[in-house]
Amino acid sequence: MALLARVAERLYWGARYCERAEDTARVIRAFNDQFVDFPVSAGMRWEPLAAITGTPAQVPADATDLGEMAVLHSLIADQTNPSSIASSVEAARENLRTTREVVPREAWAAVNQLARFARAESSHAVGRPGRDWFLGRIIEISRRLDGVLESTMSRDAAYRMWRIGRLVERADMTTRVLGVRAASILDTEGDRHRLEELQWMGVLRSVSALQMYQRAVRGPIEAERVLRFLMLHEPFPRSVRSCVSDLRNEIGHLSARAELIGLLDALDSALSECDPDVMDGAAIDAAMDTLQLALGDLHRGIINEFAS
């Protein structure tokens, strides 16, 4: 089955935006959970949340903290922020609206529902009462969409492009969570340190990894193990290693793409250089930057290869 280059690009972007909305919802949910657990004295702030999702924190000159409502408005409902859940969902819908001929009808209905839901509810989800319910629904509908594709779509080039978009975005989000959160925990000194375990639980929850971590590691939550798990634990589908390995598989199903295989090799070797046992905050930060650059190269490679 032939796949038009233009359609391939739209599917890829549709999947990225969909994954971005879903992952942003997971991150906010976990952060929210942790925030309410922490004593006020711990001085937890909302800005790191904005940093994870790549939203430029527009801190007013006279403010010390951006504030909960401002950050959440920006991440959830702000249509001028291209990374907000509202914008991502709209972009996912528009990309699928214009590729409906290649995806199952039910999948279009799911993304249409996602957009209609976000339009109606996102502004009510900024405040605490409706927030968790809203984020949960976003994740649920996004998962349903992939469930439809997984169970009713042929494994053709269109399906591969969708998967590739999902995986690139997912890998990117895991590196962002690690880059911002892990680095800041490792650099924190003094009495906040006693909350370290809770902090790491928050990191794991941000990528829905806590339970799988505990099953795999069977020990206390420790920095090195968390880092290793999220970067290198291949069986866990949101680890960077797993995303890269799945990408290799998906790209392998499309006809020979030597350049992309080279970019995946580069990602793998960057991963292999990460040794959580000897990394401090600065090293983590730098390693995640390297991975994000390599993911950026892969993204450009995909666009060049398939979309032009």
Next chain:
Amino acid sequence: MDELLGPDGQPRPAAAELLRMLSSLKPDALDERQRAAEAEILTMGITFTVYSDGEDIDRAWPFDVVPRIIDGAEWDSVSAGLAQRLRALNLFIDDIYNDRRIIADGVFPEDLLNDSVNLRDQCRDMRPPNGVWAHISGSDLVRHADGDLYVLEDNLRVPSGVSYMLENRAVAKRTFPGLFERQSIRPVDSYTDELNRLLRAVAPDGVTDPQIAVLTPGVFNSAYFEHSFLAQRMGAELVEGIDLTVGDDGRVYMRTIDGLERVDVIYRRVDDLFLDPEVFRPDSLIGVPGLMRAWREGHVTIVNAPGAGVADDKVVYAWVPDIIRYYLAEEPIIANVPTWRCMYDDERRHVLDNLRELVVKPANESGGYGILIGDRATDEQLAASREAIEADPRNWVAQPILDLSTVPTVIDGTLAPRHVDLRPFILTRGIGPGESYVTPGGLTRVALPEGSLVVNSSQGGGSKDTWIVDLPEGAR
């Protein structure tokens, strides 16, 4: 007259089941079903696009749950009439671009062609596969006070609406499942299969397994939903002009992730003038340079063929009965609405003298724009129309104000009569008898404001499902 109710207010036989069911509903139940249907349309993302600089240009498709019903026996004759009409029109188009026998024989005046905006010199001497030019057409039918259905106009270029006909049926089946179970309502769902069969049948010579593409002007076109729907249902590629290129070998290719792939049949939903900037409008960004060359050389079939619009000119319309008699030696099975052609002095005089009693239409506009309905127009509108006719007589025709039939429609939770028309779709894959397919029913469009006759969805019209009901012997 009303489609469902007789003059005595009693249900017509084919509508009896429906009306019995409707009258048994509790007061709010009808409105509930209407709202459930609308919710389903939103969920499924069944939309049409309105040209507007505001937000939200992708609007939910307007649908009324109460169907329009036609007796199967009547429909059989309408259906035969439509197939007949399209066979004749295709013979006419082919003749106009080739031998022009109809002109030589004095049946059709040549000067009509001289300033036809839809005649394309680039199509002269072309012989498209199977002799078919207008493969897909949507002819608008109206029922007048005398009880007969008339053809109001033929749309031979890029008629739209068929996807909504299919979606309306899908929604109606869920709205009134019991009615579908209890009576014999002809199914419409095989349309896309028939269309696929047609597109395959007209592939260029020697191509046995053609690659079919639907060519859309793009995602902002008002009918984009339909283009996408048809491609999806046929498993065809949905392409935009930028996806296609004409190679050095003169063939048409599409850009895929694995390089260029050959395209054999293009179901285009782009107007002639935008198809190929080398030949038509040079500023067209949605066309494909070289496409007309590829078509003329027989490397690709374009559906409908370029130039087919020459026969849906509202002036040519007035000759259709003669065209049918000339090519088929048969009497027309469905009638034309009487039409005065402003190009002729005597007919124009009649029009200008009776403007208030007539509907005045531009010969080559679609979408209901520029139409004047005499008895509803202000003095200023009448004067403007008079001026327009005198300035460019050939571009105007006039018809009597038809008393369009009505169908009960849900308005504020209760039923009220609203005017309707009907657009069936006719597929012509060859010009012989038995090579046509006519949709059972079609898209019923309804003018929602009380008394209004404008049914276009771009101007606030709604739609209904259309049921062709076969009654058991003796029930009529």
